[in-house]
Amino acid sequence: PPRLLLQFLGYLRACDRLLKQGYEEGQVEEAMEMFQYSEKKAAEFLHLLAQFNDMGFQQNEIKEVLLLCGNQRDKALEELMMK
Numbered sequence: 001p002p003r004l005l006l007q008f009l010g011y012l013r014a015c016d017r018l019l020k021q022g023y024e025e026g027q028v029e030e031a032m033e034m035f036q037y038s039e040k041k042a043a044e045f046l047h048l049l050a051q052f053n054d055m056g057f058q059q060n061e062i063k064e065v066l067l068l069c070g071n072q073r074d075k076a077l078e079e080l081m082m083k
Helices: 003-020 025-034 039-054 059-069 073-082
Strands: none
Touching: 003 025, 003 039, 025 039, 039 059, 039 073, 059 073
């Protein structure tokens, strides 16, 4: 099979695994795009997004801070606390 098809199937499998963890489809697709289809980085981002959301932070601020901090939890939390 062509390489592009294999990449696409890999993307679909990664999305499926993330969806099965309970993340919303729109968030999964956005995270996969933001991290150039790296399932590992997308999963880290989605986990931290949910965690900080549960703490009461605004989703748009969380996304911005996580991108700036490269998914580093402690650094991101510090930035969110200062806002």
